[in-house]
């Protein structure tokens with residue numbers, strides 16, 4: 001991936017996240033693996049900014065000033081799961097709402113969800129902590145998306161598009177569940 005494509009991906013996917021109400025305000029963050037480290041959005045930056053506000057994390061343990069406060073999660077995912085090359089963290093309303101009503105897993109009832117992410121793990125660790133980073137990275141070894149309860153989604157994939165798609169998929173799955181309330185039938 002050349003640098004121009006990488007920068008374009010940040011702005012293009014950031015704009016989609018914002019326009020599709022997967023993030024609001026200056027919340028959420030994104031990263032792409034690159035040259036032994038990764039590029040990540042800056043703390044407090046708007047994800048739909050063009051040009052994207054990003055910094056490079058070198059991957060040697062040094063934290064670049066200005067990096068998103070959730071850099072620990074991104075570092076843990078890249079260290080633990082070699083195949084993940086991009087990470088998207090968003091605050092989708094329905095995913096956050098359903099995470100406050102459910103147990104430790106969400107089972108999809110919509111067709112895409114059943115096919116691509118039949119169960120989504122919900123974790124309880126607090127934002128910004130190493131515990132959250134370790135838990136999320138561990139679950140993403142065998143999945144593309146997890147939900148931090150009352151907080152938001154962490155999605156990863158082979159590129160920024162795949163991480164975005166799993167963010168969108170999780171929100172769609174949770175929205176359908178909230179509309180249909182299937183647990184009330186039993």
Ligand SMILES: [Zn+2]
Pocket residue numbers: 027028070089090091127151152
């Ligand atoms: Zn967050």
